[in-house]
């Protein structure tokens with residue numbers, strides 16, 4: 001990966017306020033001293049383009065083969081769109097629930113049974129959202145083999161995702177970003193150690209994450 005682009009991306013994440021220290025709660029109820037709010041990228045087109053370029057580099061470096069792209073709903077839709085534009089590959093999007101009016105579709109966009117689909121995520125904790133989305137897309141006959149996330153919090157996500165038959169790739173890990181912030185003098189080493197210790201202590205690896213996502 002282009003090191004200069006990667007470092008500039010990490011600088012930008014800090015500058016736009018995507019790295020938050022304090023007390024936050026995850027969807028699981030876990031209280032965390034750090035929150036990576038990569039949704040803010042949507043308000044910064046240059047950073048969004050950069051995210052698209054970095055994911056394209058992961059795709060090319062790992063020779064990932066896919067026909068369509070799908071963002072994990074809903075936070076990763078903008079990043080998935082940036083990747084679609086960068087790679088000139090079509091995109092679909094998956095709803096969280098089907099509407100009872102209009103076309104009543106769960107997966108919007110054009111695809112055919114057997115198409116291989118690359119999943120895009122913004123931040124991964126345990127990988128549950130990637131697993132849920134891949135299971136749902138498989139019910140619609142899409143072949144989900146790979147997922148790329150911008151940031152891996154190193155709490156067991158990669159292992160959980162791989163257990164569910166999806167190869168996992170990340171642009172950066174939490175440790176890359178925190179290390180970069182120490183280098184830039186934005187946080188001190190103790191802060192980084194304290195957060196990495198928290199993430200390690202609160203990691204979770206399941207042989208199989210159960211989502212209950214087995215019906216169309």
Ligand SMILES: O=c1ccn([C@@H]2O[C@H](COP(=O)(O)O)[C@@H](O)[C@H]2O)c(=O)[nH]1
Nearest residue numbers: 035036037075123124125126127128129
């Ligand atoms: O720092 C964080 C932590 C979580 N998120 C959001 O949570 C899910 C990922 O959690 P999984 O356990 O991997 O499903 C994803 O939607 C993230 O957007 C976050 O943004 N920042």
